[in-house]
Amino acid sequence: MNSIEEFERIRQQEQEQQFELELQLQRNRTMSKHAHPTLSEYYTHMTAFVSLAIFIAALLTILNICIYLTTVSRLRRHLNKPLMIPSILMVSMYPVISVAALVTILVPYSWFMCHTAMHVMFMMGGPVFRTLLFRYVDSEQNYIKETSGQAVELTTPPCCCCCSCLPLVVPTQTKLCISRYMVWQMPFWQGSIMLVMNVLYYRDINLYHEVMLFFVPFLITSIVMGIWSLQITVRMITKLRGDYQLRKKMFCLQLVVMLCKLQYLFLYEQLNSFNLGGEYPINHTVYKQTIINILILVEMVLVSMMAQSAYRIPVQVQVDESNRN
Structure with a gap:
């Protein structure tokens, strides 16, 4: 009887050990599927797909930089300094994003820092x-003087539904100051959050996955507030400078957060449904990030061309010269 019990106990221990071994193997396969390779492993086991992706990414980045240089050259010829500097800063976002996407393909482990750099472009662009x-109308004070207390609607995207009950607002210096704070909170608020998330990701990735969702509501609230204030401002200035393509310029700015943040996060999860790549080191994660960033590079070329078209107006220097003549 004792021998039978001993045999059952040994068999149960073997089954438990076998189960733990299978569980460990499954965990290792999952980790190898989603782990980022080191730089030496990445370039030692380079595949044809990754090599072609690097070549295409480099070409797209060069193309984006060429479009940017062409746009900057035109802005410097056609704008005076008060408008030229912020206009150049606005069109500078797209080559910086392209370089960040290229670096992600070249160094896969740096993807979160590069993703943060893309996010920073929107935070500072707002x-x-x-x-x-407001430089299009000289200043906030000049805008108030030109409009003579004309009321402004607050029902603009992305808050057009929930704010439909809000009354019209007459712009004053205090209200414009509140609007300014709604935009300027983005680089400070979101910058602090992204800094904390970067530290967590590269120091303790398990803790990062545990607390990541707690930061999402704060990021969303900050982005919505900033975009809402900008949309109201665009509507205000369009009444005075309707021929400056302000809505098109605003759309180019919004595409940064739509393509580099929302699309990035959506595809990052959706592509997990497909079995991409092979075994570690050129695994599923490498293929997934490469596909996403190639897509972003193509989109940034298109957005750069759209921004080049949007910032063709105004042609300030030529108008000033004709007025002097």
Whole structure:
């Protein structure tokens, strides 16, 4: 009887050990599927797909930089300094994003820092764009003087539904100051959050996955507030400078957060449904990030061309010269 019990106990221990071994193997396969390779492993086991992706990414980045240089050359010829500097800063976002996408393909482990760099472009672009809008009308004080207390609607995207009950607002210096703070909170608020998330990701990735969702509501609230204020400002300035393609310029700015943030996060999860790549080191994660960043590079070329078209207006220097003549 004792021998039978001993045999059952040994068999149960063997089954438990076998189960733990299978569980460990499954965990290792999952980790190898989603782990980032080191730089030496990445370039030692380079595949044809990754090599072709690097070549295409480099070409797209060079193309984006060429479009940017052409746009900057035109802005320097056609704009005076008060409008030229913020306009150049606005069109500079797209080559920087392209370089970040290229670096992600070249160094896969740096993807989160490069993703943060893309996010920073939108955070800093919001305040610069607001500054540019009011420089089109010289200043906030001059806008109030030109409009003579004309009321402004607050029902603009992305808050057009939930704010439909809000009354019309007459712009004053205090209200414009509140609008300014709604935009300027983005680089400070979101910058602090992204800094903390980067530290967590590269120091303790398990803790990062545990607390990541707690930061999402704060990021979304900050982005919505900033975009809402910018949309209201665009509507205000369009009444005075309707021929400056302000909505098109605003759309180019919004595409940064739509393509580099929302699309990035959506595809990052959706592509997990497909079995991409092979075994570690050129695994599923490498293929997934490569596909996403190639797509972003193509889109940034198109957005750069759209921004080049949007910033053709105004042609300030030629108008000033004709007025002097």
